[in-house]
Amino acid sequence: NAGVTQTPKFQVLKTGQSMTLQCAQDMNHNSMYWYRQDPGMGLRLIYYSASEGTTDKGEVPNGYNVSRLNKREFSLRLESAAPSQTSVYFCASMTTSGGAYEQYFGPGTRLTVT
């Protein structure tokens, strides 16, 4: 049981390049999330998927797109990277059945855009 996995762990992009961050969970969770974490700020929600086949914008969706490929996988795409997207990106999953909901995070992807 690997929990939540993310690839890659590190990435350097030039302004204007595109890339996709991959996330997978093996806990059969319904909901999945993409956050970014910047110094001095709390984690901010980019996009989330409450269930397979649905996605919704979070607090800071501009410049990003997502795909919920199946129940396990949720990818985040930067179509044209900008220096303002330099950040640490975390994927998380959460069950939404019964009780208070436990959220599990991946190890993060450290992205630098030059």
Add this chain to the structure above:
Amino acid sequence: KNQVEQSPQSLIILEGKNCTLQCNYTVSPFSNLRWYKQDTGRGPVSLTIMTFSENTKSNGRYTATLDADTKQSSLHITASQLSDSASYICVVSATGTASKLTFGTGTRLQVTL
């Protein structure tokens, strides 16, 4: 606007000492409050989740308290260890928004010899 504020921003304590971290929130209507531990270079890991009816919850040397009336929570760490050095993040969710959590900026704790 839903907000979560944590204090202090950072804290240095000697190994073996106790400490208390604070969290104030304005999230409404309140559903639950979580404390996460985030080691450097890693994702957050849940320590406790508290619902409206819970005042205290323990996880080993970590004890969280919740006062829903004053909208305050604290995380008390007993007999600190070097491995407790991390950021501690308070997270609050509102009823009906299970998919959207409000994160505090965290308290950076350093435990030294």
